[in-house]
Amino acid sequence: MALLALFIVLLPSLIFAQDLGVPLTWRDFNNSRLLAERISIAEDTINTILPQLDASDASFNGIGYWQAGNVFSAMANFDHLAGTTEYEDVVIDGLTTAFSLFTDFDQFGFNDDAMWWATAAYYAFRAYGNEDALSMATATWTHVSEYVVSVADAASGTQPNKDFPIAGTCFGESMAGGVFWQPTADGTAINSITTGLYVTLSAFLAETTGNDTYTNASILSAQWIQNLQINPDGIVLDTVDGEACTRSPSTELFTYNSGKYLEGLAVLADVTGDDSWTTLMTDIAAAAIKSTVWEGSDGIITEGASPTANNDAVGFKRYSSEASTKSPYNDVQYNALLELADNGTSYSSSWEGPPQAFTTWGQLAALDVMVTAINTNSP
Template sequence: MQPFVLVWMLLVPFIASGIAQDLTPSILWKNPNITSSKDERIDIASAALEKAVSMLQPNGQFNDSAYDTPGRLYGQMAEFDRLTNQTKYKQTLQQCFALAESPNYMLNYGYAAARAYAAYQDPDFLDLAVISWTNARRYTISAEQAASGTMDVKQFNLSLSCQGATLAGGTYYSIYPNDTTLNSLASGFVFIFFLLKFVVNSAQRSTSLFLVVSALLAEATSNQTYLNAAIESANFIQSQLLNPSYIVLDYLSSQSNESCSVFSMSYSSDDSGIFIEGLSILADITRNTSTETLLRSAVVAVATDTSWQGLDGIIATTTTGGHYIVRALAALYERNMLSSDLREYIKEYIGVQYNAVIEKATSGGSNIYAMPWIGPPRTSFFSYAQTVGLTALLSAIQLVDDQSPLKSSDSPASSCTPTAKMTTSPSPSKKNTMGAVVGGVVGGLAVLALTIVCVLLCRRRHRQGNHTPLAVDESSSRIPIPFMAMSVPMEITGGHDINKAKNARYLVDANRGQSSTSPGAAETDVTRMDVQTESATPLEAVVSPPNLLHTERREDMPMEELLRLLNQQLLLGRWNGLDDELPPEYSEGRTT
């Protein structure tokens, strides 16, 4: 068990760091290079948007999907005008928001109002976003409520902390007083409980972007209240629902007697996409280094998770996950606060989604888009799929002429070439993220091997230190010394002339345990002693036969050759005259 634990202790950090730090777009990503011009992209997005708007009913709703789908479209109408610097859909949006006064008012409308304000600077849209935020705030736990464990709108005691952190910033999924669920989507979204004059009592409580709308309102108004709310929600998600892989989990219970149980360890791309978008706006406002670092890890985690995409990088989910992920990355890219490697990484990832949508999810100039984006295309309009595909089309508009702030000025003819070069002819330095994983594993194994060797050596030395030495025969005239410790190192590093310090060191080894009356001790002359006299053999035996190690350059000889020559010396009778001596005695496992 201990070796197994040791392996994981060594390998996991290498693997995790290899994945987290490698921001080279995968060579397996399919078609990340966008070749169309900005005008062409605008035309494609405009045609798809017009198709969706034309399918709205007189009440501003679709007849084939839920109530939150039109809200998503309203945000896209405002976003298109903002990106193209026009007011084409402003009047339509004013009418649609007026028609949306309904007891079933749900997801995405608060976000759409905030985006409309960013596009048109019309205070009426800002008022709508503020109303949705204000009512959602009632169902978001404040710092005071988290400390007291009580909330007016809930009929149970709250856990004072979960995972060692406060529940402040968590937003409830439902307005029901006994519903204990704090949802990541709700904490990223804003509840739209009423607009203008209607109060929502719907059984199915949808949620809209609380973190995102708080950050958008903070960005638009510079009001500290919205900023604090955004920070609290971001902290809640990070401390309670962000797993070690930087993926956002679904929800947990806030009731004190339920031990902060996470109801489901499953997660969806929607949750992480919402979190990244809110975090990107928040990071742009605060310029907080830790927030930017968290964003970097979350982006890579989302772009490499195979739960919703294949190795080709194409998002294959049939939920709104693709919509939220791509929109979040586009928001992060647009704010232009990224390192060049992360910026290019996002650009290519969005390029993969854009090309998949226009090549696999539609056909024949129908302007109808399907889900999933891996195909096949649809022949009939479906508002849910259309609005999700629209996000990829809109997000790609800003990538065409946008350049990294770290790049030097390029000529107009080469302004769009970096991506094309990287995707059509990958250079040798462009690695797949799998390479980082393999490198991490190899590095981990190397460290593991070194650690095991060190442990074994330490244990061996410990045993040696505790071993009782054998008694030395006082009548013996010399103590045998292993030749490898005496002759070989000195022959490799130099000739016979060595300094006195080295002679003294070897002399201590040679006479260790030797009797003061030993003939060997009496015959030793330190000032004239070289390596061969330290071998404790009689001086007469040293002179014959000639030393074969001097016949060629010792420093150029491998260890195996040196050992072979030494053995040959022994065979030729280097120790002649010792035939009558008994072989030396060695203590088992002991060296001198």
């Protein structure tokens, strides 16, 4: 859930009215820091990771390719919220370098990797009005769209870029709108993060262009997650095999699947004016922000606490506050980082502490919480 919480218009009155208020067991769910201090803290957090940047290939020492794209997202979002252009050159140069090296931002053959970077490009467009960034986002969206199951594909049991018969329905629901994880002829997995990223970028492009092609794409993919990928507890599941109709283990629950979907639903609700998306967003947010799957009774996120080595779970942890704009949920994570996990301006990936020496992945995990806090609470 953390990602770009700053951009989601999730009002606390919606979330917490449904969820019956903040648990009294949550640790320090208030934030009295003034806006200038919150901006300064976020800026210091970004500046502490920047020395790890290798400008020759837009990578960051110590983290992987898709994770690096999200550092650029955090910088663009900082400028968007703080009303500055401090990181514009770094962001645009990094995006341009990655796009030139890897066609449609696809380095390793994963559509979600490409979409993380494309989303960063969209945030750069929003922050700086850079048309080249918008073009990169749009080109990548077009590429990934080739791996979406259309209504016609679901009806025919075929997909033009796959060499196997696809399942038109799984678990009694249409597979239309699902986005294949890999742009290979034999890749069968359709997962929530690739589809959620597609929902979100489609909705943003619809909002920017007014083009119904993007709106309809966002709706269809949002429906796929809604119909197939939400468990009885309101948490978004991970993967469905598009050939065999098997599902990843029910225990494979990650904050970013719910978080990215929440962001997409928020934008889609604005684009369409359809209150049903707001209702769904509120229901999922109410479940996700209090899930014991990834947080303790004190409300602090425990997912991805990995002080000694980077792994995907640390990257997933970034998305633990997606639903947190202007809510106490981000304050819990924010205060934990500043009071339990900080070593100067660097942070452990274990938000309950103790502090440790700088790691790139620990800093990555903290970025969105710190940037989100700019837009959390009153100045």
